[in-house]
Amino acid sequence: QQQVKQSPQSLIVQKGGISIINCAYENTAFDYFPWYQQFPGKGPALLIAIRPDVSEKKEGRFTISFNKSAKQFSLHIMDSQPGDSATYFCAASTVGDYGQNFVFGPGTRLSVLP
Amino acid sequence: NAGVMQNPRHLVRRRGQEARLRCSPVKGHSHVYWYRQLPEEGLKFMVYLQKENIIDESGMPKERFSAEFPKEGPSILRIQQVVRGDSAAYFCASSPPTGRNTEAFFGQGTRLTVV
Numbered sequence: 001q002q003q004v005k006q007s008p009q010s011l012i013v014q015k016g017g018i019s020i021i022n023c024a025y026e027n028t029a030f031d032y033f034p035w036y037q038q039f040p041g042k043g044p045a046l047l048i049a050i051r052p053d054v055s056e057k058k059e060g061r062f063t064i065s066f067n068k069s070a071k072q073f074s075l076h077i078m079d080s081q082p083g084d085s086a087t088y089f090c091a092a093s094t095v096g097d098y099g100q101n102f103v104f105g106p107g108t109r110l111s112v113l114p
Numbered sequence: 115n116a117g118v119m120q121n122p123r124h125l126v127r128r129r130g131q132e133a134r135l136r137c138s139p140v141k142g143h144s145h146v147y148w149y150r151q152l153p154e155e156g157l158k159f160m161v162y163l164q165k166e167n168i169i170d171e172s173g174m175p176k177e178r179f180s181a182e183f184p185k186e187g188p189s190i191l192r193i194q195q196v197v198r199g200d201s202a203a204y205f206c207a208s209s210p211p212t213g214r215n216t217e218a219f220f221g222q223g224t225r226l227t228v229v
Binding site for chain 2: 034036042043044046089091101104107
């Protein structure tokens with residue numbers, strides 16, 4: 001399993017602010033980069049995902065920025081809301097001989113203050 | 115259209131007992147991943163299985179832990195002689211057998227408490 005680094009470990013943002021979470025990888029074979037959102041007591045759920053052939057993907061208030069040359073990608077949450085308070089995991093995957101392999105970052109705990 | 119089903123949701127075991135955690139993947143998915151999540155921490159990869167095969171078990175402790183995904187039935191994560199340090203949430207995810215850029219679907223997890 002190749003490592004995916006994620007920062008910060010925790011993040012506190014005021015309501016209406018921008019939350020930014022960064023991830024970095026080393027394995028250039030990774031070709032799919034999903035972000036998962038996990039609320040307390042629940043399993044992670046897919047939030048948004050990007051492929052390396054695009055530099056940005058936006059879905060509502062959530063945007064992924066992807067820098068292939070730097071092997072970095074980030075999640076931006078615009079107009080952050082208290083309901084966004086959760087743990088966010090970036091991931092990277094590639095298709096191996098037996099199927100798709102996922103590697104997760106360690107997670108970022110986001111708290112949005114009202 | 116059931117998602118990944120894990121049971122039990124909560125499991126309490128005394129030290130030295132065995133814990134069996136079950137995961138039924140999304141219908142048609144043949145790949146299963148097990149992750150462990152300690153309180154206040156991220157997801158730690160344990161094992162990646164395909165039907166009847168262990169593809170990658172690099173995250174599994176060498177002793178007491180085993181996993182299987184038989185041809186029929188759910189995937190099982192088995193922890194023998196549990197210790198307090200095994201207390202954690204264990205998540206299972208599944209993905210389809212083929213295709214690129216497909217989502218891994220997670221279950222709700224099994225919260226194991228060792229007393």
